[in-house]
Amino acid sequence: MAVSDQLESHCVPVSKDACRYCPDPCDEGHDEYPARFDIDTTSDMFGSVKPYHRQCVISTGKKDWVKEVTEEKGSLAERISNINSSLAPKVHPNNSKGDPSLPDGLFVPENSTRLAILNGSYNSVDDNGRQTVLVFPDYKFVLAENSVQDAHDLWLGHLGPDIGIAGQGRLEAYTIPYSAVILICSHKKRDNRCHVAAPKLEHSLRTALEHEGWEVHSQIDDHDGHGEPLNTTEGSQEQKDQLALERLKSLAGRDPKRALIIYNSHVGGHKFAGNLCIYTPTGSGVWYGRVTPHNVASIVKNTLVKGEVLPELLRGGINLSRKDGGSLLSW
Template sequence: MESFKHIVNSRLNVIKSLVLTQTPQDELVSDLQTACVPVTTDACRTCADPCDVGHLEYPPKFDVDTASDMLGSVKPYMRQVVISTGKADWVREVTEEDGSLAYLLPKVSSDASVGSSPKSLSTSYPSSKPTTRVGIINSSHTSEDDGKHRVLVFPDYKVVMHVSPDVNGAKELYQNAVSPNVGRTGAGSVGENGNVSSYPLPYACVILLCSHKRRDNRCHIAAPKLETSFCRVLESENWIVHHDLEDEDCMGQSLEEIEGTEEERDKVMADRLREASEGALHDQKTALILKISHIGGHKYAGNVIIYTPQGAGVWYGRVSPHEVPAVVQHTILEGKILPLLLRGGVNLNREQGKSLLDW
């Protein structure tokens, strides 16, 4: 039965490819350049097909949509929060798990009022109307604080510590770090009863891999192979790879402890993010790789999001271990987009001649 199903799916993909065709690379490159997005014209895959260099392989029945256009398949968002769970798989819809932080945060944000001039709005590619939408996902990273969460906030590129999985914790997270009424450094010092503390992330990049089996088994299959592949390639470039966050003691002064005007606090954070991009913490560039819950587009597995200290967020689809060397070389090391893998992103626009790694 499985073989028959695989044959049917394969033939359906062939039919789709006759009806739907991807936009040619030349056209994608032209569109990206017009939008001032740094791009490379080099191939996404550097090995032969079949592979002749020993890359990990997806199983034969790993069917993905290779025909339709992926670009524009990311729902625009202002911020994305990534919640620690210590797991690599979750209930089908994480925001419907009663009592969880992922469940509580949308309720808190829907009740909150947004000022007339939001302080934080990300620029989406492809371009879209400004939005205050918050994307909420769970992650494999853990928390040092039993019963509480460490929450990553992107594209701000920071972590909020000691977030309680209750209404008060969700409110505190939203008001101090997620609301469009607060800038990148947050709301400043927390109230008398506040518990959270936040820090710029000390990594030269953060790589998020969808591994959500209960949404789609393809993501569950792809994530560990991609994780291994990214580790191998990054380590060959003399990078350190982490799979969980640094301890809070290693992160320096919290953003809440920084005094001064919002502009002065922003400068301190920007300086620390520059240090992170240069590998200051370990005298060597470090990447953080995490597995995450569903982000949409599982038909484009493997799904990869790459965030940088410079504020960019790159969403790639159809990534296999064969494409990882090019992703590392061109996007992580050079700050350029591989157009045929691009689903969308935030803050990708740069002045002419600059890359995603420029400030």
């Protein structure tokens, strides 16, 4: 069955648009990958993303990292990985809410207990030595020191599979104040192709988004007025989760729209470079592969503006099914 048919059968909003608008060869001045940029253009790409229940991206201020970020001694990534290895259950506590009928490539958090741990290029928003950890699909960031204690509390309060979107415990959590977060793999020490592709994709994304009237940031705006932490406000856990949901919904009314673009460490699938993921406040995460600057205008128009998936580029995604196939941007 064609990828588009599989997606539509599971109520994923699918774009019928072309994934490339410019002619081939291009006459619009788009950036080009070098002639020796060899990738896999024949293997099935859909289904190449390992399911996860959450993904975290840790602030480092770098665009390249050691080959295995979770094995870097003394790093927050290593500490979180160690805690996760000892505490993560084998079966998701809410596994019964998962959807076993989903094809490989489509998943919901309840389908997995895997925690994906990445490093990111952005700097921390905190001036007191704490690192900033983005958490998806919750679409929030948490402030944590690089210590065993904070890694433990981070996992228990925000990363474990049985935690609500607001989180709990003492570590402060805030809604990510953007209409979309775009992750681009740039991990040179894992594969040079992603390192080559990342800046070209960022440049093309920035150009296309600004053409649509969006602001584009590479650092989290620390002057945004994030409000009280989601998890330390008064009320029951249910009330805190409701507050988190209301803040996420409020992002839809912001004008101008704003996107946060971050370089990230290895996510797998380097043979499908360029790799990027688009997260939305509604909890969707769209993983694209074989992306070139020629595809970016279509990605911006169809996925970021309209909330539709381009099947030809899709590696997989989390929370992509929508009632009646409605937009990924709709609640």
